[in-house]
Amino acid sequence: MIPGPFSYHRPATLADAVKLLSTLGDEARPLAGGHSLVPMMKLRLASPEHLVDLHGVAGLKGIRRDGNKIVIGAMTTQHELLASDEIGLSLPILDETALLIADPQVRYRGTVGGNVANGDPGNDMPALMMTLGASYRLEGKSGGRDVAASEFYQGAYFTALEPGELLTAISIPVPPAGHGYAYEKLKRKVGDYATAAAAVVLTLKGGGEVASCSIGLTNVAETPLWAEDAANILVGSRLDAATVKQAVAAAEAITSPASDQRGPAQYRTKMAGVMLARALARAKERARP
Ligand SMILES: Cc1cc2nc3c(=O)[nH]c(=O)nc-3n(C[C@H](O)[C@H](O)[C@H](O)COP(=O)(O)OP(=O)(O)OC[C@H]3O[C@@H](n4cnc5c(N)ncnc54)[C@H](O)[C@@H]3O)c2cc1C
Secondary structure (H helix, E strand, C coil), rough: CCCCCCEEEEECCHHHHEEEEEEEHHHHHCCCCCHHHHHHCCCCCCCCCEECCCCCCCCCCCEEEECCCEEEEEEEHHHHHHHHHHHHHHHHHHHHHHHHCCCCCHHHCEEEHHHHHHCCCCHHHHHHHHCCEEEEEEEEEEEEEEEHHHEEEEEEEEECCCCCCEEEEEEEECCCCCCEEEEECCCCCCCCCEEEEEEEEECCCCCEEEEEEEEEEEECCCCCCCHHHHHHHHHHCCCCCHHHHHHHHHHHHHCCCCEECCCCCHHHHHHHHHHHHHHHHHHHHHHCC
């Protein structure tokens, strides 16, 4: 439970942080809240020779509205999300999800940027960011670029981040007023990662038909999943039982969970379907045409 030796760096600017990371190369890792990285170092699953602490870097924190988008600085903590009126009003599904992450102690330190950059399929925010159509701002030595959350995750702990690149902000289009939403997470106990979880954001037409729908799944594959086919099945329906069953089957079909201490693969796939059906029902209840 003792990490290997490492050098500690605390840059004050983004330019210095990027320069340090590119100079130090593969042996350096950014340090945000430390609530995924430090446990991995203690278990010797990660042994970086250099930690580049982002807490001193100006401009990486905060939540602001930019037109029809909410921009969240990477170093904003999960607790700060929960405390934000702007998030509560515009993106209540972020609050619902953040409250299901671990416990207050983890949420005080754990950052939104760390949660989405980590690449652990068990993290709750990535599937939600896919569902919301979010994009990530990445900054490296050759400049900045934006990558859609739906294209960021490549495998367990493999993301579109290039060596030396930092994720600096997350940009989320604000869903229309009256949208329905829900994040349903099955976990063995408070503070646990998901056995399976589902995020739903939808809008309804005047007659109660689904106008738009987006679905994400957590911890049922090597990456978070965006269940596009399942969502498309629901568009135009009134979320009747037969169509929901068809969509649930389409979502289950794209899962490939590992059998682990949270249950055998087949059980976790079925639980993803159950979470999705519950999330759809709750999103429908909340939606106003
Ligand atoms: C007991 C416990 C229970 C937990 N339960 C859950 C849970 O149920 N759901 C959940 O989602 N999470 C859970 N977590 C993880 C927690 O949410 C972490 O805080 C989060 O995964 C990582 O955020 P962090 O700020 O702590 O990042 P760190 O641990 O500092 O970093 C994580 C990884 O991301 C990289 N990184 C961090 N920031 C950046 C950046 N800006 N740019 C590029 N790379 C970056 C780091 O180099 C590292 O590889 C739990 C943690 C604990 C200790």
